[in-house]
Amino acid sequence: MARFKTLDDLEVAGKTVLVRVDFNVPMRDGKVTDDTRIRRALPTIKELSAAGAKVLLLSHFGRPKGKAVPEMSLQPVVGPLAAVLGSQVTFASDCIGPEAEAVVSGLGDGEVALLENLRFHAGEEANDPDFVAALAKLGDVYLGDAFSAAHRAHASVDGLARALPAGAGRLMQAELEHLGSALGNPERPVAAVVGGAKISSKLDLLGNLVEKVDLLVIGGGMANTFLNAQGIGVGASLCEYDMAETARQILDRAEEDGCDVILPSDAVVAKKLAAGAECQIVPVREVPADTMILDAGPDTAADLARRLAACKTLVWNGPLGCFEFPPFDAATNQVAQAAAALTKSGSLLSVAGGGDTVAALAHAGVAESFSYISTAGGAFLEWLEGKTLPGVKALEDAA
Structure with a gap:
């Protein structure tokens, strides 16, 4: 099993940690209809919060193709996330620039913020170095916790893991450990x-x-x-x-x-x-x-x-x-x-x-009742096919 750093290896107290989650959840009429993916991110968020980190959550939603599409905002996720987390979640109306920076500077240790849809910027899917730099500027440490997006060489999946001290969140870690024991060895x-x-x-x-x-x-x-x-x-x-x-x-x-x-x-x-x-x-x-x-x-x-x-x-x-x-x-x-x-x-x-x-x-x-059920679709299949996943390789390289 290739080695990657986890939360156990990173110093996070008092630091701002960028966590790539997958909140691309089913929605109808602006309301989340299935919060499975939100719940699966909780162990990482709670552990960081308890350790005194400022937690910045990054995710995509849908396919807005590099433009701000109001129907694809992540704002509707804030309420359901705060409900299962049991604490307040701040929302930033952009994922880079002045709005994001203002939210970050207002966060206290242990507090959580969700940034707006990464794919509102074309730089996300293009893995654009300037967009990576703008994201990296917001924090001190990066955690990849979206195995379901690990097959995409995007800025928040690949680029950020190479721009900051990086490791796997608890969900990514569980996924990789189970997959390793199923087919790796x-x-x-x-x-x-x-x-x-x-x-x-x-x-x-x-x-x-x-x-x-x-x-x-x-x-x-x-x-x-x-x-x-x-x-x-x-x-x-x-x-x-x-x-x-x-x-x-x-x-x-x-x-x-x-x-x-x-x-x-x-x-x-x-x-x-x-x-x-x-x-x-x-x-x-x-x-x-x-x-x-x-x-x-x-x-x-x-x-x-x-x-x-x-x-x-x-x-x-x-x-x-x-x-x-x-x-x-x-x-x-x-x-x-x-x-x-x-x-x-x-x-x-x-x-x-x-x-x-x-x-x-x-x-x-x-x-x-199964040992592990992966919620990742394409990434799980590409892993089964024996392909290298950019989001996993970036974490391995970082280690």
């Missing part, structure tokens, strides 16, 4: 569950995983593409027929690397995708031509649960079926619940993340 056997609609969007991911895991479970629409590549008819199912050769290459590489690839042996099929649609369970080699595969079948789910019991580490990305439409959530629910039970018993380290995964595991009632 894992306890074997390691299993990966990869679901989702298209193999074309997960080629790099599958290519990296076959080299790193012992067991690769492929579900969702992607599994149909692999079944077709093996000459199995998938009826009217979602399938990327033009990716057959690529799928075969991935299976060949898996065999070379000693990775066991598991595809569904039975399937739940229906003529239409809708909640409560009439469906039947068939072996995958007997899918009727006018039906779609919408979930892995019960035999497949039971087999996966059994195989996971022999594993020590699990990385999960994507559902096994169309979980948003019961009864096509059964396989995802059953396998996720089995993984959760193994995690609770202490025999399995389970790390999940990316896109629909968080929603699928919450739907299965196991969101609290």
Whole structure:
């Protein structure tokens, strides 16, 4: 595991600490509808505050493309943040310049301020040195605490970490430590569950995983593409027929690397995708031509649960079926619940993340029972693909 500094290594008392958080939260009509990301930032904020640091929070929100867009202001986050923090939060109407500097000079030790949306300035996404300098001027120390933005080489993610003494906040630290133990230096056997609609969007991911895991479970629409590549008819199912050769290459590489690839042996099929649609369970080699595969079948789910019991580490990305439409959530629910039970018993380290995964595991009632669930979408996927994340590399270089 590459080393980076954490809060344990930095002197913060009496200093102004710039913390890059991810407050790009869901909002409707100017109100925050889900405060998960705000809550996840609390450990770092509270620890800094208790240590007597002045805490300056930096975040982006939406895609304003370098212009001040009133609907994308971070002002609506102030109330929910103050509520969960249990103390006052000051808001600065800009993230650099006189407004930001005035707020900083008015902060007492232990107090917290949130700066306006970083992306109101084009310099943020351009990683512009002048913009980095204007941000750096506000503080003494930088903490990266937004793993979900770590795949972007932006000013507040990469540039600032190189301009000030820098380390990882508690959320970033937890994320990197869990990911490191899941794929960096894992306890074997390691299993990966990869679901989702298209193999074309997960080629790099599958290519990296076959080299790193012992067991690769492929579900969702992607599994149909692999079944077709093996000459199995998938009826009217979602399938990327033009990716057959690529799928075969991935299976060949898996065999070379000693990775066991598991595809569904039975399937739940229906003529239409809708909640409560009439469906039947068939072996995958007997899918009727006018039906779609919408979930892995019960035999497949039971087999996966059994195989996971022999594993020590699990990385999960994507559902096994169309979980948003019961009864096509059964396989995802059953396998996720089995993984959760193994995690609770202490025999399995389970790390999940990316896109629909968080929603699928919450739907299965196991969101609290995995070892770690990453709220990062793109960054989690790029990390799984084996890519270098600029925001992580900057912290490693700083150390």
